[in-house]
Amino acid sequence: MWNYHSEDPHCYEKAIKSDNSEAWVAAIDSELDNIEQHQVWDDHFDTPNRFLNTTWVFRTKPATASLSEKAKARLCIQGFLQTPGKDFFDTFAPTGKFPSLLTLLSAFLFAPLEEEIFIKTLKGPKRKAPFLKLNKSLYGLRQAPKNWNDTLTSWFLEINYVPSLSDACLYIHKYKDSFIFFHVDDMIVVGCTDEFEDLFLKCFPNSSAHKPDTLLGMNLDITILLAEQDLNLLPLYQSYLVSINDWE
Numbered sequence: 001m002w003n004y005h006s007e008d009p010h011c012y013e014k015a016i017k018s019d020n021s022e023a024w025v026a027a028i029d030s031e032l033d034n035i036e037q038h039q040v041w042d043d044h045f046d047t048p049n050r051f052l053n054t055t056w057v058f059r060t061k062p063a064t065a066s067l068s069e070k071a072k073a074r075l076c077i078q079g080f081l082q083t084p085g086k087d088f089f090d091t092f093a094p095t096g097k098f099p100s101l102l103t104l105l106s107a108f109l110f111a112p113l114e115e116e117i118f119i120k121t122l123k124g125p126k127r128k129a130p131f132l133k134l135n136k137s138l139y140g141l142r143q144a145p146k147n148w149n150d151t152l153t154s155w156f157l158e159i160n161y162v163p164s165l166s167d168a169c170l171y172i173h174k175y176k177d178s179f180i181f182f183h184v185d186d187m188i189v190v191g192c193t194d195e196f197e198d199l200f201l202k203c204f205p206n207s208s209a210h211k212p213d214t215l216l217g218m219n220l221d222i223t224i225l226l227a228e229q230d231l232n233l234l235p236l237y238q239s240y241l242v243s244i245n246d247w248e
Helices: 012-017 021-037 145-156 193-203
Strands: 041-044 053-060 070-077 118-120 133-136 161-163 171-175 179-184 186-190 208-210 237-244
Touching: 012 021, 012 053, 021 053, 021 070, 145 161
Parallel strands: none
Antiparallel strands: 041 133, 053 070, 118 133, 161 171, 171 179, 179 186, 186 237, 208 237
């Protein structure tokens, strides 16, 4: 289990000067490549009236049954400096109810941003522009969870999944025995997983899918029940954890 008192670096300078600097630099490069692929920002040379700063967050993801230990870097905006009514408006995004499933985590780079927001060019990469204008919902923005929820649930409706009456984060296919439960931007799919995975990877190409073996740092053991009353249903189901951008 991950320890909150770990020796992961707390800032960019410590990361690039640490004993594990090679792994952290690779993680930083991977994060920036991912951001560039999603066209999250454009260079901006004029000084804006308002701009936000960013910070790097570093974490060592422990090994699981399906994934090896990995250094992860995440670029986050200091959203606590945003001004309500100017930098953001509505921020609400539902999260799944605990009885439905345990929570999952991670990534907003597919969600468009409507407000005009600038950030100061971050530490690390050499860029000529002193500022960047955001096109997408970078981590840390107050409205990022809502923007992502709107993007994801609109796509669910397009492929004939509708929200359940009991949980806004549980979607059920109109015609097939297929269910999706999501928390923020990770999800567990039960039912027609192969078909859903193909559609999902076409719409969100930097995603990944694998059998879930951990949730919130806890081991997960999925057992198919073979009770007589379940024979017509459960053997048909497979479950996969879809981890957007491979953060969680």
